[in-house]
Amino acid sequence: MRIAVLGAGSIGCFVGGCWSAKGIDTVLIGRERIGGDLAAHGLSLSDYTGWTAHPEVEFTTDPGALAGADVIALTVKSAATRDAALQIARHGSPDALVISFQNGISNFDVLRDTLGKEFEVVRGMVPFNVAYLGEGRFHKGVAGTLHAEDHPRVRILAARIGDGPAAILPAAGMTAIAWGKLLINLNNAVSALSGLPLLEQLQQRDYRRVTAASQREGLRLLKAAGIRPAKVGAVGPALLPYVLAAPDWLFKGVFLKAWKIDARARSSMADDLAAGRRTEVDYLNGELVALAERIGRDAPVNRRIVELVRAAEAGAKPYDSAGLRRAVTA
Numbered sequence: 188m189r190i191a192v193l194g195a196g197s198i199g200c201f202v203g204g205c206w207s208a209k210g211i212d213t214v215l216i217g218r219e220r221i222g223g224d225l226a227a228h229g230l231s232l233s234d235y236t237g238w239t240a241h242p243e244v245e246f247t248t249d250p251g252a253l254a255g256a257d258v259i260a261l262t263v264k265s266a267a268t269r270d271a272a273l274q275i276a277r278h279g280s281p282d283a284l285v286i287s288f289q290n291g292i293s294n295f296d297v298l299r300d301t302l303g304k305e306f307e308v309v310r311g312m313v314p315f316n317v318a319y320l321g322e323g324r325f326h327k328g329v330a331g332t333l334h335a336e337d338h339p340r341v342r343i344l345a346a347r348i349g350d351g352p353a354a355i356l357p358a359a360g361m362t363a364i365a366w367g368k369l370l371i372n373l374n375n376a377v378s379a380l381s382g383l384p385l386l387e388q389l390q391q392r393d394y395r396r397v398t399a400a401s402q403r404e405g406l407r408l409l410k411a412a413g414i415r416p417a418k419v420g421a422v423g424p425a426l427l428p429y430v431l432a433a434p435d436w437l438f439k440g441v442f443l444k445a446w447k448i449d450a451r452a453r454s455s456m457a458d459d460l461a462a463g464r465r466t467e468v469d470y471l472n473g474e475l476v477a478l479a480e481r482i483g484r485d486a487p488v489n490r491r492i493v494e495l496v497r498a499a500e501a502g503a504k505p506y507d508s509a510g511l512r513r514a515v516t517a
């Protein structure tokens with residue numbers, strides 16, 4: 188089985204590197220910048236348990252390498268989905284199974300609609316954070332197992348990968364899982380607006396209260412729209428806002444310990460802001476704003492958060508926790 192990872196950034200290099208380390212024929216397709224780092228330093232992988240690996244990887248900037256892949260793992264940011272799908276349509280084999288490991292909901296529709304009926308496309312889900320530490324070093328800073336729609340080829344791939352930091356769990360009901368993951372990803376904007384690593388941000392209750400408010404609004408909208416998000420991780424969707432808004436002694440003493448988030452983990456949106464890139468906020472909080480519009484409701488908390496992230500993309504400074512709470516809930 189040959190795997191092509193399209194979008195060799197934080198997630199793509201980590202999972203593709205882990206699969207190469209397992210002896211699976213994997214090619215990473217990405218940009219010159221990462222290719223240069225890998226050529227100069229090689230690929231170094233690590234995780235929160237102290238696990239490390241230095242696999243040899245095949246890297247290219249040529250989308251022509253999609254040809255001949257049996258599985259194409261899509262790991263570009265949401266806004267890059269359409270262009271990536273056009274490359275898959277042009278170079279990929281229609282026999283290939285395309286798995287989107289992206290966050291978000293409607294980006295998957297863009298992928299499926301652009302590829303049309305000729306390609307089989309399924310959802311995947313990444314529950315953990317990968318930080319790029321520079322010089323070819325990628326670090327998984329949060330516990331969790333990749334999920335992908337239960338499909339015969341996903342099962343074969345999952346069996347070939349076996350265990351390890353990029354193991355895949357074949358799962359039914361991936362759309363519900365994607366909505367459950369979106370509720371968790373509502374913290375991405377808060378983490379990005381805080382300018383702090385994930386652990387430091389989550390240690391401050393006012394930041395968590397903002398996330399909880401956006402989750403509460405999200406849960407109300409999903410219920411009104413008849414969408415049932417699945418449980419992703421240890422806490423079910425309905426309990427998420429209660430857990431996030433819990434007092435520090437409870438949150439830090441129980442939940443933060445169980446989640447195994449290390450000091451190097453950052454949300455992918457914080458990475459985008461730090462690098463001066465456009466974020467995925469339209470595909471996360473913005474997804475709820477769009478849903479509210481479709482069902483004739485409003486989403487004031489998430490709409491405000493989208494505005495603040497837009498301002499941050501344009502250069503606005505990070506917020507302290509009380510300041511962000513005021514800015515969102517005022």
Ligand SMILES: NC(=O)C1=CN([C@@H]2O[C@H](COP(=O)(O)OP(=O)(O)OC[C@H]3O[C@@H](n4cnc5c(N)ncnc54)[C@H](OP(=O)(O)O)[C@@H]3O)[C@@H](O)[C@H]2O)C=CC1
Nearest residue numbers: 194195196197198216217262263267289290313316317455
């Ligand atoms: N990072 C994380 O910890 C997590 C990320 N995710 C999700 O995974 C997805 C990927 O995120 P992440 O890995 O952080 O993103 P990155 O930006 O780190 O990686 C994507 C890479 O793909 C490159 N790229 C974009 N389009 C193409 C293309 N057509 N051909 C080749 N390369 C391309 C990008 O280059 P350029 O920027 O120059 O376009 C970038 O280097 C997102 O949807 C994210 O939400 C989910 C869970 C955790």
Ligand SMILES: CC(C)(CO)C(=O)C(=O)O
Nearest residue numbers: 314315316372453454455
């Ligand atoms: C794992 C998590 C939730 C970390 O914030 C994430 O999905 C991301 O960074 O995009």
